[in-house]
Amino acid sequence: MESAFSTLAEPNRRAILSLLAQSERSVSEIEQRLRMPQPSVSKHLRVLRDAGFVEARVDAQRRVYRIRTEPLMEVEAWLAPFRRLWSGHVDALERHLDRMDAPTRKKGKKK
Amino acid sequence: MESAFSTLAEPNRRAILSLLAQSERSVSEIEQRLRMPQPSVSKHLRVLRDAGFVEARVDAQRRVYRIRTEPLMEVEAWLAPFRRLWSGHVDALERHLDRMDAPTRKKGKKK
DNA sequence: ACTGTATATACCACAAACGGTATATGTCTG
């Protein structure tokens, strides 16, 4: 897994990060909240950790994961030069999202 | 290719977008500037177009591609909730840190 | 219509990612 972007390409990993954005969580907490099998959670956390997106704290048998911001700031930095292209009409995003699939917004968009 | 993020996972595609951020370009211009084979450029442009990142204008035999901002704004929107984790705004973490070493910190924000 | 140019697509081979299952490692409790 080369870059921050390819790490974020996976929907489950983005979900994990969004969850961890609220507060740190143990593996089993993530497993329950996101309803995904434990090996899958561990594997995605491994990828996220290798890419620097999360770090783990050991608490007895648990590993509590929390976000590291550096890779996210990388993404932010890559995005920065494009921001001038839309700074001015901010509501274009809302129109776009509304057009996509309003009823089933929680998962990724379909093709 | 499901999401905006998986589209951005490819380095060549990010390079194309960065190039198009400066100005619109024809396929052959992209091919020359990025030194990648023409079929590769066309294929990546196809993916970018399907994901809404670019659109093409026809100019005789040329297709001139330019950026569309909506998917980039999607990324920006996904990133937004994380920004508080590193921004200079006053949130709980920041107040906590301020309490720990108040004397050396200035109160203004960075920008 | 023929030729050169610009761009798109079809096909193939290969590598890598993902989900699922089983198993290994490690830690706590009794």
Add this chain to the structure above:
DNA sequence: CAGACATATACCGTTTGTGGTATATACAGT
């Protein structure tokens, strides 16, 4: 020490993405 619990990893099969090459489509100029 056993046995339960928490997490990680190994293995496997399938899918998907990517680069390369060849070819198809479209337009321009003569």
